[in-house]
Amino acid sequence: MQPDQTDPIILMEGVSKSFGDFRALKDVSLEVAAGERVVVCGPSGSGKSTLIRTINRLERHEAGRITLAGVELDDGRASREAVRAGVGMVFQQFNLFPHLTVLGNLTIGPVRARGLSEREARELAMRYLERVHIPEQADKYPRALSGGQQQRVAIARSLCMEPRIMLFDEPTSALDPEMINEVLEVMADLASTGMTMICVTHEMGFARRVADKMVFMDAGEIVETADPETFFTAPTSQRCQDFLRKILNH
Amino acid sequence: MKFLPTKWIALALMALGLAGCSGNWGWYVVDPRLDAGWLNLRFLLSGYLYTILLSVTAFVISFALGLMVALPGISRRRGPRAFNRVYVEIVRSMPILVLILWVYYGVAQGVGLSISVFWSGVIALAISDSAFQAEIFRAGIQSIDKGQYEAAHSISLSNADTMRFIILPQAIRRILPALGNQFVYVVKMSSLVSIIGYEELTRKANELIVQEYRQFEIYTVLALEYLVLVLILSAGVRWLERRMRTDERG
Numbered sequence: 001m002q003p004d005q006t007d008p009i010i011l012m013e014g015v016s017k018s019f020g021d022f023r024a025l026k027d028v029s030l031e032v033a034a035g036e037r038v039v040v041c042g043p044s045g046s047g048k049s050t051l052i053r054t055i056n057r058l059e060r061h062e063a064g065r066i067t068l069a070g071v072e073l074d075d076g077r078a079s080r081e082a083v084r085a086g087v088g089m090v091f092q093q094f095n096l097f098p099h100l101t102v103l104g105n106l107t108i109g110p111v112r113a114r115g116l117s118e119r120e121a122r123e124l125a126m127r128y129l130e131r132v133h134i135p136e137q138a139d140k141y142p143r144a145l146s147g148g149q150q151q152r153v154a155i156a157r158s159l160c161m162e163p164r165i166m167l168f169d170e171p172t173s174a175l176d177p178e179m180i181n182e183v184l185e186v187m188a189d190l191a192s193t194g195m196t197m198i199c200v201t202h203e204m205g206f207a208r209r210v211a212d213k214m215v216f217m218d219a220g221e222i223v224e225t226a227d228p229e230t231f232f233t234a235p236t237s238q239r240c241q242d243f244l245r246k247i248l249n250h
Numbered sequence: 251m252k253f254l255p256t257k258w259i260a261l262a263l264m265a266l267g268l269a270g271c272s273g274n275w276g277w278y279v280v281d282p283r284l285d286a287g288w289l290n291l292r293f294l295l296s297g298y299l300y301t302i303l304l305s306v307t308a309f310v311i312s313f314a315l316g317l318m319v320a321l322p323g324i325s326r327r328r329g330p331r332a333f334n335r336v337y338v339e340i341v342r343s344m345p346i347l348v349l350i351l352w353v354y355y356g357v358a359q360g361v362g363l364s365i366s367v368f369w370s371g372v373i374a375l376a377i378s379d380s381a382f383q384a385e386i387f388r389a390g391i392q393s394i395d396k397g398q399y400e401a402a403h404s405i406s407l408s409n410a411d412t413m414r415f416i417i418l419p420q421a422i423r424r425i426l427p428a429l430g431n432q433f434v435y436v437v438k439m440s441s442l443v444s445i446i447g448y449e450e451l452t453r454k455a456n457e458l459i460v461q462e463y464r465q466f467e468i469y470t471v472l473a474l475e476y477l478v479l480v481l482i483l484s485a486g487v488r489w490l491e492r493r494m495r496t497d498e499r500g
Contacts, residue, residue: 058400084406095401099419108415109405154401161405 008067009034009165009196010055015064017050024050026220027064032213034164037191038198039207039228042217043243048200051217052167055198056087069164084113088158092170094150096142102129102153103138106160114161121160128156132186148179152186159190166190168199202247208232216240255481262474279464280471290458294471297451298479304368304450305437308375312436313429315376316383321413323388334384341381347442349374354446371443379436386428390421423494430487434480441476451475 010032017025024047032038040048053059054066057073057080066073071082097105106125110116116124129135132152134145142150151171158166168187172180184206191197191210201207207214207228214231216224216239224231224240235241280294281287319337322330354370357363365373394417402412422429444453455472459465 056404058403087404089400089404091397091401091404093397095395095397097398097401097416097420099423109407112411112415113406113408157401157405 007034008032009036009069010198011065011067012051012054013065013067015051015054015061015066017047017054017059017061023220024059025054025061028220028222029064030215030222030225032165032196032198034196035194036196036212037210038213038215039211040198040200040215040217041202041204041207041243041247042223046217047220048217049169050220052089052169052198052200055165055167056083056089058089086163087165087167088161088163089167089169090151090154090158090171092173094142094147094154094174096150096154096157098142101139101141102134102145105142105153106157109157109161124160125156128159129153131159131189132156133182146179147175148182151175151179151183155183155186155190165196165198168197168201170200170202172201172203204232204248216243218243255485258481259478262477275466276464277467279458279462279467290462290468291471293458294451294454294468294475297449297454298475300448301437301440301450301479304371304375304443304448305433305440308372308379308440309433309436311372311376312379312383315380316387319380319384320387320391323384324391334388338381338384341377344378346374346378346439347445349378350442350446367443367446367448370446371440371448375436375439375443378439379432382432382435383429386425386432387421390425390428391417393424394420426487426491426494430484430490433487434483437479437483438476 008031010030012028012030015025015028016023026047028047028051030038030051040051042048050059054061054073055068060075061073068079068082068086071078073079073083097108100108103122103125106128107118107121110121110124111118126135126138129138132155134149134152137145137149137153142153145153155171171187172183175183180203184203187197187199188206188210199207199211211228214224214226214228215222216231216235216237218239224235224237226235231240232244235244278284278287280291282291319334323334323338325331350371353365353374354367357365398416398420399412402416407416440450441452444450444456447453451472455468459468462468
């Protein structure tokens with residue numbers, strides 16, 4: 001699918017964020033079109049996570065503007081509603097609710113925040129569990145599942161909110177190697193449906209296969225933005241070349 | 251090192267048996283084989299109902315009160331946090347006996363509001379215990395991983411729903427042993443309410459002593475009454491803990 005470049009669904013302009021003396025984001029600007037798949041990479045501490053966490057307001061930006069489908073993000077109600085209806089997030093540590101079953105994890109958001117009935121929410125949940133290939137685990141508790149299964153439940157949990165944008169914060173970094181692929185497959189499948197996605201990941205094979213746009217960050221700045229082909233074959237900045245050499249030759 | 255409750259009870263009974271050998275002691279006052287002894291014993295045992303009624307009521311109220319005091323304690327704002335600190339420090343430094351006397355005699359004279367012995371006891375025990383429960387709740391809530399809040403935020407749960415459906419259920423599971431201890435503590439402290447004439451276990455024992463002048467035997471029975479009650483409670487708490495653990499295992 002060719003993303004529509006005239007209508008950015010996410011627009012970040014000059015966004016900055018500090019934690020005490022540490023400047024996590026320095027004057028970052030980024031445009032993401034509806035349906036576009038963006039992969040963000042860079043060394044640890046470069047601000048990748050903070051970047052996507054400002055998009056669903058897990059972190060408040062201090063300067064600059066973030067617009068989500070035309071709504072500027074701030075502490076107001078319209079902003080909250082835009083994030084609520086628009087953005088899902090998958091975490092490195094899954095963050096499933098351990099005291100709820102898989103089905104309970106999936107239905108609580110739709111029931112409490114979207115006003116669906118228990119029955120509607122359950123049908124929706126089963127539909128998404130099938131999409132991530134684990135409908136048979138619906139009644140189990142998270143700790144009975146493998147890491148890969150837990151992360152797929154977490155993806156399904158986000159999808160149950162039917163967001164327009166999905167944020168992935170190193171979704172495979174906490175997984176055993178043999179489970180990484182099952183999660184990446186689900187993500188690639190999701191990408192093929194035209195979902196707008198921003199993934200922070202070091203899985204460069206996945207990035208090459210799925211991304212429309214590569215973003216390289218270092219020290220709180222976006223150093224390079226390019227299509228995957230250019231990014232992997234002819235990165236322009238020295239920092240990006242060094243980074244790629246390190247992670248591609250291990 | 252691990253003694254079963256039944257072993258403890260057997261040990262206590264053996265000690266009683268030995269004690270019965272001495273000519274100076276008069277176990278006849280509580281000997282169930284004698285008519286008068288059986289009558290006395292039933293009189294002592296009749297205190298159970300009131301001790302339990304008082305403790306349970308006080309505990310339920312202090313549970314709710316503790317939670318209401320704990321929540322401001324985890325607020326990001328200073329005002330609510332200060333309220334939590336002041337409440338906990340003041341209440342925690344007040345001896346329960348003083349509180350009981352103050353509520354029963356003090357309030358009656360000072361405000362002209364006369365409260366029954368039962369409710370005076372309940373109020374004093376509940377207030378005194380609520381400070382400890384607030385601290386337990388606060389520790390429990392703060393022990394829940396930040397990722398749980400973030401996941402709840404990412405599926406758009408409101409702050410109240412996050413507390414109610416995600417954080418508190420997990421926190422309460424964790425603090426269950428501490429809450430069990432606290433209940434045992436309330437049961438034991440309820441003996442102090444005998445001072446204002448509430449007819450619970452201790453009061454019954456004191457009344458019987460006035461008639462029979464057998465302090466050693468009657469107070470021994472009294473101590474055993476509390477021992478049995480507390481052992482049953484501890485077993486109940488352990489059963490509850492086990493059940494909640496198997497819940498999560500799925």
